[in-house]
Amino acid sequence: MTDRIYLSSPDVTELEEAALVRAIRSGWVAPLGPEVDAFEAELAAYCGRQHAVALSSGTAALHLGLLTLGIGPGDLVLTSTMTFAATANAITYTGAEPVFVDADESGNMNPDLLEVAFATLRAEGRPVKAVVPVDLLGKVVDHERIAEIAARYGAVVLSDAAESLGAIRNGRPSAAFGVAAAVSFNGNKIMTTSGGGALLTDDAAIAQRIRYLATQARQPVVHYEHTDIGYNYRMSNILAALGRAQLSRLDAMIERRRQWRLDYRDLFADVPGVTIFGEPSGADGGDTRDNFWLTSILVDADAAGFTADDLRRDLAASDIEARPLWKPMHAQQVFAGARAFVDGTSEGLFRTGISLPSGSVLTDDHWQRVTDAIGVAIGGVRVLA
Numbered sequence: 001m002t003d004r005i006y007l008s009s010p011d012v013t014e015l016e017e018a019a020l021v022r023a024i025r026s027g028w029v030a031p032l033g034p035e036v037d038a039f040e041a042e043l044a045a046y047c048g049r050q051h052a053v054a055l056s057s058g059t060a061a062l063h064l065g066l067l068t069l070g071i072g073p074g075d076l077v078l079t080s081t082m083t084f085a086a087t088a089n090a091i092t093y094t095g096a097e098p099v100f101v102d103a104d105e106s107g108n109m110n111p112d113l114l115e116v117a118f119a120t121l122r123a124e125g126r127p128v129k130a131v132v133p134v135d136l137l138g139k140v141v142d143h144e145r146i147a148e149i150a151a152r153y154g155a156v157v158l159s160d161a162a163e164s165l166g167a168i169r170n171g172r173p174s175a176a177f178g179v180a181a182a183v184s185f186n187g188n189k190i191m192t193t194s195g196g197g198a199l200l201t202d203d204a205a206i207a208q209r210i211r212y213l214a215t216q217a218r219q220p221v222v223h224y225e226h227t228d229i230g231y232n233y234r235m236s237n238i239l240a241a242l243g244r245a246q247l248s249r250l251d252a253m254i255e256r257r258r259q260w261r262l263d264y265r266d267l268f269a270d271v272p273g274v275t276i277f278g279e280p281s282g283a284d285g286g287d288t289r290d291n292f293w294l295t296s297i298l299v300d301a302d303a304a305g306f307t308a309d310d311l312r313r314d315l316a317a318s319d320i321e322a323r324p325l326w327k328p329m330h331a332q333q334v335f336a337g338a339r340a341f342v343d344g345t346s347e348g349l350f351r352t353g354i355s356l357p358s359g360s361v362l363t364d365d366h367w368q369r370v371t372d373a374i375g376v377a378i379g380g381v382r383v384l385a
Contacts, residue, residue: 005366008188011361013245015248016242016246023237023238028237033237039243039247048173049200051203051207055199055214056235057086062158063231073095079132080136082134082349083329087162087329101113101114106136107139107277120341131146135162136163137163143159157179161177165291167290179203180200189293190254213228215232254291261276273299274300278290305379309354
């Protein structure tokens with residue numbers, strides 16, 4: 001009972017081990033190689049895209065995607081305030097200025113506030129060049145409305161799908177939206193390449209430019225010739241082999257997490273003041289669902305008699321990880337001077353939300369520990385067998 005239970009531990013098996021051995025024995029241990037080529041083709045097919053470029057991180061995918069779309073110093077980029085810092089950081093890498101837009105009750109970018117932001121900034125003589133909406137915790141944003149608004153104002157959409165690989169919106173994979181989409185294979189995601197990410201697009205010129213910039217912008221001549229600033233952002237052949245094995249198991253890992261979502265829904269069904277964040281989208285199937293990356297709850301302290309942070313601290317005492325939802329970017333010290341169009345929704349979600357252990361490697365024994373600890377922490381919730 002001394003092993004810590006994490007939110008989302010990597011799920012690796014003998015299949016991944018065999019893939020790594022295969023890659024090492026092939027002699028391709030440096031960046032690029034046949035495993036990278038195969039991984040890109042398989043990933044593009046899974047995501048409903050024509051092209052995939054495997055990279056060192058999801059942040060790298062966002063950075064190069066923005067550069068390739070012509071974003072640079074002085075430009076304005078509208079993005080979700082309810083996100084991990086990597087989204088906003090990638091915008092600042094280009095010299096552009098992030099402008100934050102609040103969430104609606106789903107946690108994703110509020111299209112109504114997005115329209116207000118576009119109109120206000122245009123009236124001020126500061127047109128927006130791009131929008132980077134974020135799929136929060138695996139729930140795909142309202143891309144239809146966002147795309148329509150962006151098109152009216154002449155902006156491109158680069159989708160931050162880092163958290164939503166495997167999710168579906170209106171029958172389309174999450175990474176199929178936008179002129180391009182970034183995904184992440186960080187160690188806490190459903191599938192992982194240890195680190196890593198990718199840029200998905202249907203535009204061959206964008207994919208070619210991303211590959212060029214990611215390999216130090218080296219010109220195709222025998223010596224080292226450079227006419228652009230480049231980056232060392234390509235994925236190694238070994239990690240791509242790991243990614244191929246993980247991708248082949250992705251749907252099964254999502255299904256395991258879906259079962260935990262359903263179990264959490266049952267667990268909290270009779271607990272006043274507690275709701276599963278994001279429901280009903282997800283656990284009921286259909287052509288729109290999230291990928292169940294993390295199951296999170298919202299706690300109304302007045303009705304529940306405890307706060308989200310009370311529960312987090314009690315679980316930590318039992319060596320069980322739980323974590324608040326993302327602290328909004330407009331509330332972060334590093335972006336204190338940034339423009340933001342907010343109405344308090346994301347701050348409320350940060351205050352009342354908490355993510356719970358959701359990984360596909362959780363065992364029945366782990367689940368019993370989690371439910372027992374929750375039962376003790378909140379005083380009398382029924383515990384599943």
